[in-house]
Structure formats: structure tokens, C-alpha cells
Amino acid sequence: MARDWASTLGVDADAEDVLEHFDTEWFRGRRYRHLGDARHGIERGTALVGDTVVRGYPSMPRALVLEPAVEVAFDGPVAVEEKLNGYNVRVARVDGDVLAFTRSGFVCPYTTRTVERLMDADAFFDDYPEHMLCGELVGPENPYTNHDYAEVETVCFSVFGIRHRETGAPMGVERRRDACGTYGFDSVAHFGTFAPSAAPAAARERIHDLNERGREGVVLKSTDGRRALKYTTSAIHRADLEHAFELPFEYGRDFVFTRVMREAFQAVEFEESDERVRERAQRLGEAILRPAVETIRSVEAGEPVGETHTIRGEPESIGDVLSYFRDQGLELHVERDERDDGERVVTFTKVARSTRDKTTYYLEGGTIDE
Amino acid sequence: MARDWASTLGVDADAEDVLEHFDTEWFRGRRYRHLGDARHGIERGTALVGDTVVRGYPSMPRALVLEPAVEVAFDGPVAVEEKLNGYNVRVARVDGDVLAFTRSGFVCPYTTRTVERLMDADAFFDDYPEHMLCGELVGPENPYTNHDYAEVETVCFSVFGIRHRETGAPMGVERRRDACGTYGFDSVAHFGTFAPSAAPAAARERIHDLNERGREGVVLKSTDGRRALKYTTSAIHRADLEHAFELPFEYGRDFVFTRVMREAFQAVEFEESDERVRERAQRLGEAILRPAVETIRSVEAGEPVGETHTIRGEPESIGDVLSYFRDQGLELHVERDERDDGERVVTFTKVARSTRDKTTYYLEGGTIDE
Numbered sequence: 001m002a003r004d005w006a007s008t009l010g011v012d013a014d015a016e017d018v019l020e021h022f023d024t025e026w027f028r029g030r031r032y033r034h035l036g037d038a039r040h041g042i043e044r045g046t047a048l049v050g051d052t053v054v055r056g057y058p059s060m061p062r063a064l065v066l067e068p069a070v071e072v073a074f075d076g077p078v079a080v081e082e083k084l085n086g087y088n089v090r091v092a093r094v095d096g097d098v099l100a101f102t103r104s105g106f107v108c109p110y111t112t113r114t115v116e117r118l119m120d121a122d123a124f125f126d127d128y129p130e131h132m133l134c135g136e137l138v139g140p141e142n143p144y145t146n147h148d149y150a151e152v153e154t155v156c157f158s159v160f161g162i163r164h165r166e167t168g169a170p171m172g173v174e175r176r177r178d179a180c181g182t183y184g185f186d187s188v189a190h191f192g193t194f195a196p197s198a199a200p201a202a203a204r205e206r207i208h209d210l211n212e213r214g215r216e217g218v219v220l221k222s223t224d225g226r227r228a229l230k231y232t233t234s235a236i237h238r239a240d241l242e243h244a245f246e247l248p249f250e251y252g253r254d255f256v257f258t259r260v261m262r263e264a265f266q267a268v269e270f271e272e273s274d275e276r277v278r279e280r281a282q283r284l285g286e287a288i289l290r291p292a293v294e295t296i297r298s299v300e301a302g303e304p305v306g307e308t309h310t311i312r313g314e315p316e317s318i319g320d321v322l323s324y325f326r327d328q329g330l331e332l333h334v335e336r337d338e339r340d341d342g343e344r345v346v347t348f349t350k351v352a353r354s355t356r357d358k359t360t361y362y363l364e365g366g367t368i369d370e
Numbered sequence: 371m372a373r374d375w376a377s378t379l380g381v382d383a384d385a386e387d388v389l390e391h392f393d394t395e396w397f398r399g400r401r402y403r404h405l406g407d408a409r410h411g412i413e414r415g416t417a418l419v420g421d422t423v424v425r426g427y428p429s430m431p432r433a434l435v436l437e438p439a440v441e442v443a444f445d446g447p448v449a450v451e452e453k454l455n456g457y458n459v460r461v462a463r464v465d466g467d468v469l470a471f472t473r474s475g476f477v478c479p480y481t482t483r484t485v486e487r488l489m490d491a492d493a494f495f496d497d498y499p500e501h502m503l504c505g506e507l508v509g510p511e512n513p514y515t516n517h518d519y520a521e522v523e524t525v526c527f528s529v530f531g532i533r534h535r536e537t538g539a540p541m542g543v544e545r546r547r548d549a550c551g552t553y554g555f556d557s558v559a560h561f562g563t564f565a566p567s568a569a570p571a572a573a574r575e576r577i578h579d580l581n582e583r584g585r586e587g588v589v590l591k592s593t594d595g596r597r598a599l600k601y602t603t604s605a606i607h608r609a610d611l612e613h614a615f616e617l618p619f620e621y622g623r624d625f626v627f628t629r630v631m632r633e634a635f636q637a638v639e640f641e642e643s644d645e646r647v648r649e650r651a652q653r654l655g656e657a658i659l660r661p662a663v664e665t666i667r668s669v670e671a672g673e674p675v676g677e678t679h680t681i682r683g684e685p686e687s688i689g690d691v692l693s694y695f696r697d698q699g700l701e702l703h704v705e706r707d708e709r710d711d712g713e714r715v716v717t718f719t720k721v722a723r724s725t726r727d728k729t730t731y732y733l734e735g736g737t738i739d740e
Contacts, residue, residue, distance in 0.1 A: 062740060064738065065733055068733065068735030069735040072736075073737070245634075258740055260626065261622070264615075264662035265733075267659070268666045281658065282651075282655050283655065284655040284659055285652050286648060288654065289633055289647065289654055293647050362434040362435050365440070365442035367439055367442075367443070368434065369430075369432070
């Protein structure tokens, strides 16, 4: 018989009311439910597979000004680790199957296959059957993101957390890193553990270095893994904006203000000179305007606009992930669909309909009341 | 007895339903109602004074790409006039009193006094008792805006429309300009009337010139005054952004995306080279980031942040306008309050509470979930 999900999830509500917010999906003939948005205090991405709860990865608070935020957040040693720019994946073994859940709790067939290929997690799950591996999937060939890291040729899964899958309780940082070593998992880079008073300077030094290298940022964590704070580089703010303004009417409005303010607070905290602020501002402006101009020109030239991804693997899982996107209402434009040594390789574009349609509207003389 | 406002306003709704959206205000002991937001298809700013309707000024469509928008909008001669950056005011004579209505339909005591001082409108209203003058109030000393024009030392009212106050029907462009000449009113600059095919090039040439001079833009109008289109300069986009990011948490989020897109479409329509787009982008970035950095530094230094205005005039009207702002919930910080030759001169800041409070929150280590 079914569990009482409300009490399992620690929610003071009727189980029916809780469940109605979950979407039902199928994976390899198995029905499961997942929660696309946080509700009733339950983390976004929480999934129910059979009798098993796989708790969503909690959203992590962001510092806009590092030093005071560290002071407020931590009263003991602070581990500083790298924050990678890929997509958040949880890996759990349920009834013998290793499953990979995306941020929204979708069991992604492509990611599941990728994880199966990348790592052998059985020894870990034999020892920790009720835990899940939380990490970042990074690399050019995936259906979700496009950030390239020079050292990652195809795809890589870097663990940044091990948690109890039902309660979400995290393993401490040191124990988690040891476990990754023991079972042969990649870990995010660890830059050291510092007293709270020393952590901001250490993190800032790393931020400067990561920024030079075009990387995303750092996560600061209490050693028990329970408190965390993220802080990001100017390079990733610009990269986010370039991405957003390639498809301005899908992402521009939501992205731009937050990134501008991250830049502004960072410039103030770093006590930048007028000349440095000007440079930062100019680069910010370029990250915003130039992709928007390019995209309008592409639409004008009749070219398709959208996010292009290449994925490769077992034909069935490739088919499943494309079906999932289509079921979600995405319009896909397939540029390439080939077999390569038994694998299926597909290059496709998630068509950016808002950008295409609104840009066309204005180019054809449409007006706006503002 | 009261008029049937619903039918007077041409609305198919119950008069009670229409009236409930109007706010009641008093001006010199007279009660009136005004509509702060468009409702039931009635223009924002519509006011009911006694039995008189003063129709709101219609919102004007904006072109993002000038040439096709002109082609769509006009099938006859197009007048090109300057769009000024001040605040929109309608002037009507009701029961013998000349009243100045702001965009939201508020009878502004300060603006009414200013208009009384600036112009003698009685001869006009004797001949056109049911019309209203629509214009831009421009100049440094006003309680609403701060854009400075080199040639305007104090304040000036430039007429851009004459309309029937109840129906809103506009006078044709030529007749309106003649009337302004006859009655001695300032008019917005008129750059000529062109065939629709020639209007975009003419307007663009003006835009280049206005942009060089830091001015706002142009309005294109059918000669009967019924169809209109606005189009603005890069200079005003940047000025808007500088203003918005001086108080980022009041205005930044709403302003930034729209201005970026105006810039992007303009760069494409003007067929700018990569180098020109880069320059435009850099200047855009500076207009966004630098004021935000300055404001954060001001808050860090404990300085007040907000919009500062100086107004001068008859003590009673100065008091009335300050009371009106306080009644609207604004927090005012008065920096100067003096008598000067019988006039009261007040410099005050509309305190930007969101910017002050949110900036302080982040500077004190507050975090955000995004």
C-alpha cells in the first residue's frame, strides 16, 4: 500500500493536496511522480518512485556581498569549493536501478545513460543504499546546457554533495570527499577549509582566479554540509547575459537585472577604481547588447534561433529525451540525426519561439505601448 | 444632477462600476475624481470635475524599427515633431478655472500655478471652451522630472496637441500649430511633413541630430492628429537607464530590458558596424552599471538616496504638492525650505525606500535565492 506522502515529506497537509502538484512521468515502464516547483515547503525536484522519496536539491542562498554574508552565515570552519556551470543532477539507486534526476525531478533517460557510462556506483549504493549523489553534469554534449570547460571533452559528473535521499540530510564535507575518493567519483575542486574570518579573503582570491579562467564561482559550506552560500564571478555573469540575450525574449528580462546587480555589488566590495568600474561596465554592456543585435540580424535573415545541443548515445534514450522535450511543448529543429558506431548522434535546436515571433513582429513594423 | 458617466465616457458598463476605479481628490475646495490607471477602455488620467470630463491623454505606440512601423501606421502625409522629455500635462478651463492635469489626472497645484504664470490661456479658452491643451512641461524646477535642456532655464510648457476635452478628438497638426501661434503658446519643434515613404529617412536624420544633442526623440503624426508613433534616441535610452540605476531597486528591473531592446533594434536598423555596435554596447553598460555602483557606495556611506527636486512658488501650492506626495505614501526628505522674495523654495528628496532598504540588506550580508 502507498505511503502517507505528506507525513513522509514532513508536510502538515492532506496527502491528496500535496500529490496534486506532482507530475506523473514514466521511465523504462515505471511510473513515478515529480514536483516541478517548490510547494508546501517541499523542495522543487522531489520525486516519488514506488515507495521511495528522492528529495529535491535545496536552493542555495547567494551572497551579493561576500564578507558580511559569510559573517552572518557561519560560526565555524568554512569549506570553499568550486561551483561548476553545468546542470544539477541527483543519482539514486531505487529498487536496483541507478536513476539520474534533473533539478525538476525528471528522471532523464539521457543523463541516466550518461551516468551509467561514466561511473560504477554500485559499490557506493551497496554501502549507502539510502543516499544519493548530488553533482554537476558538465560538458558540451548534453541536452540542457552549453558551457564549455577546456578540460572537459565530452561530459563529466562532479559530486558536490551526498545526501540521504529521503530526508535530504547532507554528509559532512570531509566524509563526502573521502567517500568520493573511495568509490572513484570525481569531486568538485576543494580550495581548503578556513576560519570564518579568513574565508572571505580566501574565496575572493579564488574568485579572481576563476574569473580569469572564465569559470563560474565558489560555494562556501559549513563542514557538516548543512549551511551553504554561493558567490559567482563576473565572467559567469557576462556568460549568463550573453546566453540570455542570444534569446532576449525568452531570457533577457529575467536575467538582466539580477546579473547587473551582482556586478554592481561586486565592484563595490572589490573597491574598484573608476577606471575598473568603467571597464566592467563596458564589458557588461557588450555581453548584453551584442548577442541581441546578432539575434535580431539572424531573425531578419530568416535563420532559426534557439538553443542548439548535440547528444549521442543509445538510440532509445536519445529518442526518449527528444520525446520528453516535445511533450513539454518545445518545438525542436533537428539539424543532424546520424548513427555513429551504434550510437545515435542528434544535433537539435530548441526553437526560441518568443524571440523569433516578437523579433519578427517588430521587424515588420509592430509597435508597443511603453 | 450628475451625468451618466458611463455613457458620457462611451463605456458599456454600469456607472457605479466605472466610478469605483476613480480616486477622489480636492483642488482649491473643489472635489473631483481621476482615474490613475486605464480601465474599461477609458484612458488613464481621465478626470471628472463637476459635470466636466477631461479625457486622459492616450498612450502612444512606440516603433522599435522605424521604417516598417511608418509603413504600417500611415497612408498619408506624416508630420515629424520633437518629443520632449518632461512630463505630460493637459490644461483645461473648467467653470472659469484653468487647471493643469498630470498624466494620472491629478490636478497638480504646482503645475497649475506654473501654467498660470507661464501663459495666458483665456483668449484660447474663450474661443475653444471645450478643448484642452496637451503639452510637455520641461525644465529643472518641477516636482516630477529632472531632465535638463540647455535652453530651458526654469520651466516651459510646449504644446504638442489640442484635443476636445470630453471626446479626446485631436485637432489636425497644422491647425493646432496655427492656434499656438495665434494665442502665443510654445509648440514642440516641427521638422516638416513628409510622404510616408520619405518620413523614415527624415525622422532618422533628426534622430541622429537629436541624439548628438542628448534629446529624447520624435513623434510622427498623421496630419489629422489621429495616428501617432514615437521613436527615441540612444541618448535618452542611456539617460533613462542612468536615472533608473541611480535607484536600481525602484526602477532598474522595469527599465532595463525595454531600453536594451530599443538599442538593439536601433543598431540593426541603422546597419551599424561591429565597431559601432561595440561602442553603443559599452556606453549602454556604463549607463547601467556606474550609477548602480555609485548608489551602493552612497548607501554604504549612510547618505540618503532618492530623487531630488527643487520647486518654487506660491507657498500654498508648494505645500499642497508636498502634502499630495505624502498622502501617496512617499517619504520626503526636505533639504531646503526657504522664502525668496515672497516665494517658497523647497528642495526635497523622494526617498527611495526599496533601494535604501534592499541595498542595506545585501551590504549587511543578506542573501537571495536565485
